[in-house]
Amino acid sequence: MPSATYSSPSDTQTFQTSHLQKSQLTTQGKTSGPSEFVKVDRDQPSEPADNYYGDLRCKLTYLQDELNTLLTDKMQAEKKSKDMEEAEKKLLDGDDGDDDE
Amino acid sequence: MLSVKIPQFQQSLQIYYFENVENSTEIRTKLLSGQDSHNFAFVNPDVIFSKEQLLSACYRALLDYNSGKIRTRSIHSEIIFCLGSSGNIVDSLTRFGIKEDGNRLIILKVIEKEEDVEYTIDEIVKGDNKDLDDALLRENVDFKQMQKAYKFQPSLSNSAREDFKETDWSLLLRKTVDLIQLRGC
Amino acid sequence: MSDELIQLAQSHLQNIPLQVISQGAEAIVFTTKTHPYLPTSKDSHTEYIIKYRPPKKYRHPQLDATLTKHRTIAEARLLQRLTNIPEIQSPGLIALDARNGIIWMEKVGYELIDYDDKISSLKNWLWRYNDNQEKALTEEIKIALEKVGCMIGKAHVNDVIHGDLTSSNIIITEAQEACLIDFGLSYQSALPEDKGVDLYVLDRAILSTHPKYAEQYNEWLMAGYERGYGKDKKSLIKLKEVLKRYEEVRLRGRKRSMLG
């Protein structure tokens, strides 16, 4: 049964696939769709086969989604806290207008 | 008289050098009135220091002449124009053409075919016919006029002709040939 | 070698005996013992170079005429510019027929008797020793390459960009002095970027033509190049700028993204 583990010094998370129902199995990932520029999508993933490999594909798609979501959330949180920190710094130190960007 | 055949072209050249010329004014008047008898290139030797300089201009003039691209009225005026480095025809004809009060003169005749020669130079010029010789030309060249005509960098006006060494003359020639060949480019 | 092109050249150069010495990509180079306008004595051994840019059938006639004229004139102008820089050896201009893509100039260099009488371009001069590492890396070669580098430095100090620095376009004279030829792609520029690219072109030409010894050869060339700039403060600042750009161009070249 495939599973995925994310670990960093501050955080460890494991994702399982054992709880997935047959009806939840799909090759259409939530995070692996086309970009907004694609008007006609010719590149849909194929339907899963009714065997071990088809099952594996769907579960990997699920794990990929979970990981993508986790990583995206983490990145956003990081950005937010950095923004907050900067805002706080600005508030305390005053804006010296010395912006490098 | 120096006779020169420029290999690429069917025409040939006859070149004379005169000193102690007495009738410059008369020649100039007849030339300006466009008399057929004066269909020559009358060149002011004060601004000529080498045969190569002269022939370099002749080559350019004949090249343009034979491709139908001359900018003056005749091959002879074109030669004088081609001696200069400026695109201003009047200016070049004044500086390189015959001087009213000049007592030296270089005369060039373009011969289309050998059998066409039908003039006597002594009927045209009154003076001493001498061999055209680089040493003689260098001895008499006028650096002030040269500088005005070619606008050399660094200026020639500060140099004395007597101090010129062989390498100086050859550098001056190279610069002059460059200017003649590249006029208008 | 295309006879058709030689005939075309001959039609523009009537009565001039032509001997082909090279057919480059852009031009055919001839030698002749006949001067275009000076009377030549029969036993004279002086030779002259005629560089002819034939029309290129592959390109649009309008583009072709523009390029041919423009490049012929640009090359003649460069020769003129170099006449006025005495430290740089270069062939003198003799005559110009820009409409037909013809330049007459002095011949520099000599025949390498120990290398099939080939012309003494830096390429041939070095290739003589390509299979003999000891000979390929002597003091003599070091000195010559430093001279070459020094002269390129002098050209750059004077804002002359050669534009096609390969070992075929540098002549080693009999006195073992360096002499630049073929200014077909040359131009004037004060930009450190252009000088950096010029050096990069040379670097790559050495690497591709003399791969065995390229590293050492380029090192000697660069040592000479730095010398060519002189020692005064202002020149050194300029040199530093060019070397910085050269390094940048090299990195750009090596690591350039293969995607546009």
Added chain:
Amino acid sequence: MVHLDLHLKEGKTSYVAIGLEGSANKLGVGIIRHFPGPFSTTNRAEVLSNIRDTYITPPGEGFLPRDTARHHRNWVVRLIKQSIIESGLKISEIDCICFTKGPGMGAPLQSVVIAARTLAQLWDLPLIGVNHCIGHIEMGREITGADNPVVLYVSGGNTQIIAYSEQRYRIFGETLDIAIGNCLDRFARTLKIPNEPSPGYNIEQLAKKGSKYIELPYTVKGMDMSMSGILAHIDNLAYDLFNNKKHNKTIFNDDGTPKVTVEDLCFSLQETLFAMLVEITERAMAHVGTQQVLIVGGVGCNERLQRMMETMVLDRRGFIFATDERFCIDNGIMIAHAGLLEYRMSGKGFDYSDTVCTQKFRTDEVLIKWRD
């Protein structure tokens, strides 16, 4: 002479490789067979299968790495299956799996490397990473029989003039900024013409109807060239033409009618860019002293470029070699071919840690063990 068969397995009479290519917007799978001994007119590589699917973008858009990678991910299994069926082989007959290591776009490259690694584990086969440009060159040489050509490699991402010397394909000249295919694609985007079948093809068709040559910058520097200035220039002309900027006398007559058409612009762009390419190629030929030219890469299919090159080469009494779209457009067979050459020399696959891809991978980094 290099010995190519030091690692021929006992009982085997040939080598077979499958190649996966996906460095840009094309996904290709190919299967090739080599027989022992050096290649010759009687011993040719055998193409058992060579199929491709292209990711097509909407008009006016370039291809996004993300959508391109998705295209590759979602098609790669179907293409591999079809390729195996076409070849008529059993999996057990395959010796190695070859993939494009680079150069190219990161995301599409990665998706194909993962497919290759997965296959290698499923089938228990060695993996070989291949330089995309070397793939083009070796396949071109094999298909055309060109023995030691100057190679003009022109595609969406590459513009290089290459010649072989001392076991490397050395780059004699290249673009100093954007690639030729990229330049054409971007102009196609400016013109808002369709991306199907390819932007460059559509420019070529328009150029065929153009006849008036408009002077553009011409930027050859030594053996290198620069195209961004030309693109900016012609983009401006197109902008002025579309927006009726009648003060621009290059494209409008005094009475305000246009002097030039979009077709003329395409024509002039091609004439200028290709003249630069042919010129540099000729310089490389003269420099190396070879009579052969091989054109590879997607832009190599352009008929005008081929004709201009041919004119130049024939004037030099030389020979021109070009392949058709099966081989000059990105494909899997070339990866299989070059990878198999590498495999025959080493007898083993890459260490697993080396089976990665890299966006930047210069042609002259690869040691060409299979040539003298």
